[in-house]
Amino acid sequence: MLFRSLVNNYRPISLLSIFNRVLEKLMFKRLSFYIEKHNILYDKQFGFRANHSTTFATLLITDRIQKAIEDGQYSCGIFLDFSKAFDTVCHSILLSKLNHYGIRGIAKEWFVSYLCNRKQSVSIGASKSEYQIVKYGVPQGSVLGPLLFLLYINDFKNCCSYFDFHIFADDTNLFCTNNSLAQLETDINANLSYISQWLHANKLSLNVEKTNYVIFHPRQKRIKQTTRLFIDQVRVKEVKCIRYLGVFIDSHLTWKSHIQHVVMKIKRSIGILCKIRHFVPLLILKQLYYTLIYPHLTYAVITWGNTYPSTLTPLITLQKKALRIITFSDFRAHSSPLFQRLDILKLNDLTYLNNCLFMYDFHSNTLPSVFQDFFRPINKVHNYNTRLALRDSFYITKIRTNYGKFNIRYVGAIIWNEIKDDFKSTRRHNFKKLIINQVLNTY
Secondary structure, X not given: OHHHHOHHHOOOOXXXXXXXXXXXXXXXXXXXXXXXXOOOOOOOEOOOOOOOOHHHHHHHHHHHHHHHHHOOXXXXXXXXXXXXXXXXXXXXXXXXXXXXXXXXXXXXXXXXXXXXXXXXXXXXXXXXXXOEEEOEOOOOOOOHHHHHHHHHOOOHHHHOOOOEEEEEOOEEEEEEEEOOXXXXXXXXXXXXXXXXXXXXXXXXXXXXXXXXXXXXXXXXXXXXXXXXXXXXXXXXXXXXXXXXOOEEEEOOOOOHHHHHHHHHHHHHHHHHHHHHOOOOOHHXXXXXXXXXXXXXXXXXXXXXXXXXXXXXXXXXXXXXXXXXXXXXOOOOOOOHHHHHHHOOOOHHHHHHHHHXXXXXXXXXXXXXXXXXXXXXXXXXXXXXXXXXXXXXXXXXXXXXOHHHHOOHHHHHHHHHHHOOHHHHXXXXXXXXXXXXXXXXXXX
16 A cells, blocks of 8 residues: 555556557667667667566676676675656657767657657546646657667766676666775775766766665675765665665675575465465476476576575475475475476576577577677687587686686586587577487486
8 A cells, every 4th residue: 555655656658549559669660770780779788678688687797796706806886776767868868869879850850759748647536637748758658668768878888987887777787896995995986976977967866875886705805994985975875785687696696695585485386386286287287387486496597596506405405395296296205207207407407508598699699799708719719629629619718716617608618518519500499408308318
């Protein structure tokens, strides 16, 4: 009831006729094609884009953190929280940015007509307010709204060269590193003013109270001093763990907080399976497993699944428990035959499968451009006709810590080099099936 009583929680919905929706989708396709053709969008913007996802966004920021720790540096991630970002887009600023990106003439006039002079009213029961002109915001509930917002904040990264911007729609992370924590604090405070200036110039509001930052460092490298970061003279809160795009990232990159969160989700799902298993057949129970449990195990698993086996133990135990419940097996029954019988992969193998698919996509050049330098073919490193060079393998980077060992650059190269050559030449769907069958045959 509290949510319903807060006026700020409501958003205007764009109601369009079928003809208007068709016209809008046609413009969306043309604008998307134009943007991709001219490579307009920032390469680390992962929101509302084909072949981009939250998994890739979390993987990239995790890679940066792991590399910083591997290099013996302190790193800081500042997670910005915008207030009603989509609702505060200024139409005149947006139109000027469209003009800057080459959308001019009749196309620009179409967007002027699309954005300006829109009206809205509020309806509660039988009562309805008078129509008022909407001066700000992109139409929500439309296909063009998110794309226009991406163009609106596309130049955000240009306001400050010090930070590495990682963006998913309006979820923005500012990342930076330094060998000295004191110098890192000084540099961040000196550059946060540029962030504030850009936000004010573009009439976007930052909720400083919900904006947090994390200092990432290995557990062995203790921090003895307190850092203080300020935006508009308001102190930003430091946290030890942050939820970013559904993944809990802690300051030591242990993934224990995220795994504990997933454990709680799966426990509730297992409770549902226990109650319903006596009334439905095995096929339905298996479908419920893929509905209630599988998504939690696989979401961004390529980001957090490459870690210590002991850290994953709680999830591995729960997954086995779920299969024993589905098959009415004894709680001490050996689990491998159950996984093989149901054609379900264990958690470790789900991580392996997703690593394989990531490497296949890299090899096929279908990943976002930010990943194109993650791996180097061995034949590009040296000219020796070694066995690995002839097999189209990747160079394995030297590592110093376990953070480097768990990095996708290291894990992915090792996995790809071990995959059979005839697997690599198949289509992606067949490649996935071959990997799954290979794993199931080991159970």
